[in-house]
Amino acid sequence: MHLKILAFGIARDIFGGSQTVVEIPENATVSGLKTQLEAKYPRLQKLASYMIAVNDEYAQPGQTLSATDEIAIIPPVSGG
Numbered sequence: 423m424h425l426k427i428l429a430f431g432i433a434r435d436i437f438g439g440s441q442t443v444v445e446i447p448e449n450a451t452v453s454g455l456k457t458q459l460e461a462k463y464p465r466l467q468k469l470a471s472y473m474i475a476v477n478d479e480y481a482q483p484g485q486t487l488s489a490t491d492e493i494a495i496i497p498p499v500s501g502g
Contacts, residue, residue, distance in 0.1 A: 431497040453483040
């Protein structure tokens with residue numbers, strides 16, 4: 423299945439735009455998506471941490487994904 427991934431902050435630079443599309447197997451999990459994204463975009467591995475949000479909520483690694491989910495990469499943020 424194809425998933426559209428929205429990117430924010432430094433993730434936009436890594437993806438080269440505000441979104442990317444990846445193909446993952448049916449019943450894939452957030453953890454599997456993260457592994458696939460890091461293989462496609464190795465610079466993601468260099469971030470101290472980043473979260474994946476599914477349908478406007480932070481996702482757990484074992485959460486199953488569907489083609490209709492809205493998925494976003496939330497990079498670490500700092501403030502001052």
